Amino acid sequence: NAGVTQTPKFQVLKTGQSMTLQCAQDMNHNSMYWYRQDPGMGLRLIYYSASEGTTDKGEVPNGYNVSRLNKREFSLRLESAAPSQTSVYFCASSEALRPFGYTFGSGTRLTVV
Amino acid sequence: AQSVAQPEDQVNVAEGNPLTVKCTYSVSGNPYLFWYVQYPNRGLQFLLKYITGDNLVKGSYGFEAEFNKSQTSFHLKKPSALVSDSALYFCAVRDMGSNYQLIWGAGTKLIIKP
Numbered sequence: 485n486a487g488v489t490q491t492p493k494f495q496v497l498k499t500g501q502s503m504t505l506q507c508a509q510d511m512n513h514n515s516m517y518w519y520r521q522d523p524g525m526g527l528r529l530i531y532y533s534a535s536e537g538t539t540d541k542g543e544v545p546n547g548y549n550v551s552r553l554n555k556r557e558f559s560l561r562l563e564s565a566a567p568s569q570t571s572v573y574f575c576a577s578s579e580a581l582r583p584f585g586y587t588f589g590s591g592t593r594l595t596v597v
Numbered sequence: 598a599q600s601v602a603q604p605e606d607q608v609n610v611a612e613g614n615p616l617t618v619k620c621t622y623s624v625s626g627n628p629y630l631f632w633y634v635q636y637p638n639r640g641l642q643f644l645l646k647y648i649t650g651d652n653l654v655k656g657s658y659g660f661e662a663e664f665n666k667s668q669t670s671f672h673l674k675k676p677s678a679l680v681s682d683s684a685l686y687f688c689a690v691r692d693m694g695s696n697y698q699l700i701w702g703a704g705t706k707l708i709i710k711p
Contacts, residue, residue, distance in 0.1 A: 525703055526601065526687065526689070526700070526702050526704065527687070527699075527701045528701075529699075532697075542698070543698075574640055576640075576641075581697040582697050583691040583692075583695075583698065583699050584631060584643070584646050585643070587640075588640030588641040588642070589640050590638065590640045591639075591640055
């Protein structure tokens with residue numbers, strides 16, 4: 485089925501460890517996004533990529549890096565994980581950079597201990 | 598400051614009854630408003646949007662929302678609830694300082710009891 489695929493679905497890290505969250509979409513969308521979702525809060529944008537080859541910071545970029553590997557793939561890296569990064573991470577894509585028409589992945593639940 | 602509020606953490610409704618999930622917003626200018634739904638262990642799915650036009654917007658799965666400019670509200674409604682409507686619902690508004698970013702509410706858990 486067409487959509488956005490995220491891996492892994494669950495991950496537990498120790499403080500200071502690094503990891504990369506993977507995201508791939510097969511809808512030929514140009515724009516991709518990484519959000520985090522915390523209890524009692526709405527989604528917050530971490531980074532986005534308007535098109536292949538470009539990336540920009542969102543609302544909460546500190547502690548993260550991203551790579552737009554090609555049109556399909558957009559990865560999120562935590563270089564040195566902190567407990568404050570415990571969250572559910574969602575990748576999304578859209579045809580163009582705009583505030584609607586998002587397709588979301590099913591999320592990665594990350595716990596940093 | 599721009600914001601979106603979903604005043605109810607949880608809404609409980611009996612199956613077959615009408616449901617309302619509330620959303621109010623605070624932005625300058627003409628808002629773009631959205632509702633998304635998140636089923637357990639799934640990503641968010643788009644339900645409906647208001648950009649301009651008729652204040653009553655119809656969306657997926659029988660949901661609709663009413664835009665009320667004077668009350669700065671965009672409540673989600675359905676005439677007859679189904680158990681399968683149980684999920685987490687998010688309201689969002691376009692960030693007026695951006696042409697793409699959304700400001701999200703904290704979400705409302707909707708529980709439909711048989």
